[in-house]
Amino acid sequence: MKKSLTHINNEIKNNIEDFVYNIVDKYTAKHDIDKNLIKIKFELCPTHPTSSCTVYDHDNYKKDGFDIYLNPFQFSIRTVYHELSHVKCKLHADICDVDNEDEMNDIALQEIKEIYPSVIPKYKKNTIINYSTEFNDSEPCFVRKDIKKDSNLRLFD
Secondary structure (H helix, E strand, O other): OOOOHHHHHHHHHHHHHHHHHHHHHHHHHHOOOOHHHEEEEOOOOOOOOOOOEEEEOOOOHHHHOEEEEOOOOOOOHHHHHHHHHHHHHHHOOOOOOOOOHHHHHHHHHHHHHHHOOOOOOOOOOOOEEEEEOOOOOOOOEEEEOOOOHHHOOOOOO
């Protein structure tokens, strides 16, 4: 019996969400974080709708927790680790700066490197030029200086 398109799409959605929840479970165990503090929302970031983000009350985060918004149109494994790094750094402020996006990217890439040591990209430091709309789809993205406009390679969306 052939599955309906709706059924197939729901299976894909569930697989993606299960994959993310599995990363959250392993990450929180590894870094001694209460996983109940984290709510994953597969939605646009309310403050930056073209991106993913972590939202929390700066005064009550230990009680109210963290809402991690994963934009379904752009998130990746790196994004999941990046957003989880914000949680880790907020809870363990002595080890990293929660507001430093470059540091969150470095932490995320280090986590991925531990899983895939042979395939980690070698990004050059200081290659991000700006929040740009240079590509045909007019969606903002960060662009490396050494990447040609026509390449459609997006870095750190």
